[in-house]
Amino acid sequence: MIERSPERVLSGAGREVERVLERHLSAPNRRALLEFAARQSALELETIRRADVPKLVSAIVPGLRMFAKDGYLIERELAELLPTLGVETSDSELRIPIEVENDVVRARGAMRELCHEANVGNVLTTKLVTVVSELARNVYQYAGRGHVGLRLSKSPRPGLHIEAVDDGPGIADLDAILLGRYRSKTGMGAGLRGSKRLVDDFRIETGPGRGTQVFATKWLA
């Protein structure tokens, strides 16, 4: 028999968190997740304050992977929620415009520094700098200009996030490239496939005329 506790009334800040979960989880699931996270972080859902939200979110994140397939999306939205609540998340964020070829080298250097700041070891640093090198070069080579964004997140889950964004012609046959059926003369296929293998999450949004946005994440814990 399932024991049902009466629905708890959330505080304002708790409600903000629930609103993010609402977009992805059914009511019983999100309530179960919220109550589990509150217990884990010794908080009361009724009295939760804005300053408690990062703590609550940190407890939610491990559970997300059990409750939802698109867990990474929810994590991102939760991470985006924190600054809107005026909570300091102390993320380090860098944005490197890619306009000339030497910007690829600058982007690599920035990643190396961020890895150093995050206390990342030598092998992982080399892998992540390689990913940045691949993605930044793609922006330069295929779109001419764009930017690379690097972020070190501490909450909800520590990780290094790389994005490469351009308004270029887009990639027409992404699936063929990622499956290795396509080999460009310049070898973009190998670079993208290789980058995907070096990180935990790898997503590409692209299409003819839509530009290309690549998001790569390596979790640090």
Added chain:
Amino acid sequence: MATRVPIIQLYENLIVSVQGDLDDGQAEQLREDVGRAISQKEPHGLILDVSSVDVLDSYLTRTLRDCAVAAHLMGVRTVVSGLSPATAITLVEMDLGIPGARTAMNLERALEILLDDAEANRGAESLSALFGDEVRA
């Protein structure tokens, strides 16, 4: 104008010290310079030393491979030397390699490999001069 990557001749071999921040122009120039140096100096082997490269991405890997393949077509062996452990692990995970080239831990080993090859070749040549071609088969 892009700075050129110097190509050094040592004994009968050509040595290129590859830098990690090659741009398109320099990579193109390097491929041309290696081809020209091979045809002019007729070396025994080509060494591409990457010990000062911090990141070997698919772009640089391709440049190395192009040099090795061109050298091979001209009858010259290529040894890539000095890959760091982190770089090697990264290449493995990316499923990238440098087909057409042998590898050596460092420049010294690379030279040894090429010297051994040269001696083996000379041995085979002198044998075939004595006994004819069937010895080589």
